[in-house]
Amino acid sequence: QVQLLEFGGGSVQTGGSLRLSCTGSGRPFSVYGMAWFRQAPGKEREFAAAIDWNGGNTYYADSVKGRFTISRDNAKNAVYLQMNSLKLEDTAVYFCAVRRGQPPTDPNTVDYWGQGTQVTVSS
Secondary structure: OOEEEEEOOEEEEOOOOEEEEEEEEOOOHHHEEEEEEEEOOOOOOEEEEEEOOOOOOEEEOOOOOOOEEEEEEHHHOEEEEEEOOOOHHHOEEEEEEEEEOOOOOOHHHOOEEOOOEEEEEEO
């Protein structure tokens, strides 16, 4: 069992930045691929960014590529999402997710979810 807890959500104006953090307990993070998903009101949960077990490979949705950066620190059992140049359409609840082995890019393949943290971008 893995417990995930996200931090760092909040409200920001367009063009601003936020950094999300996710810490976990239960098992060493190094065995898991990790990802961030997001869900806007009335929409399905969608993939945002993912990182493999040692940070050697990262993956991004086209909608966030070049603006978001995912990173991890296995010694701290943590994964981060630096979000820059935020847009109105980035408003969503952001979820940390893990999958044993390859990082998840499909919500149906996630092993464990965090509870989510709200990000609101306003003009």
